[in-house]
Amino acid sequence: MRLGVLQVDGLDATDVILALVSKTRTHVIFLSGASFAGFNLVNSRRLCRTLHVPVIIVSRDKPDNYSVRCALKKHFPDWKTRWEMVRGLGPVHAFAPKASERPLYFESVGVSCAKAKRIIESYCITSRVPEPIRVAAITAKGLALAARELATCRHEIRNAKFQGLKVHDRK
8 A cells, every 4th residue: 555645735636646656557547536635636637648547537426516616716826727637537427337326427538438437337346436446435534543543642642741640652
């Protein structure tokens, strides 16, 4: 597993992803949405061009690009740069990889809509969400929980030291 750190509302998501996967062998990049850490948008066209693999952006809910554009205009002086990354994704497609479940929404770069559907379907093992995205979400939740627990422990240790209690650090 590889982890990267993003700047909240920055523009480094593409560079971080490239650093994480540039020396790996992959046939497709799945993204759970086009923005991370707030409005740190991924330039999916650049990913596709650099890595020579298709990029498929999957969402459980239909993206509201009108609201995204309004928020970008309101909060970012460089909103046009960010909006071009969103526009570069192309049209949003709906697709139900499992007939009994609600559709997923996706955008694809470097691959046709029909082939993207086949790729998504081939990665949907246990649910309508492709396994790489499902597992990444579970991992991220676990890491977030571990980080909160670690922060709580550190806070409790500081309080104990402040109260003059002896704290044994394991090293």
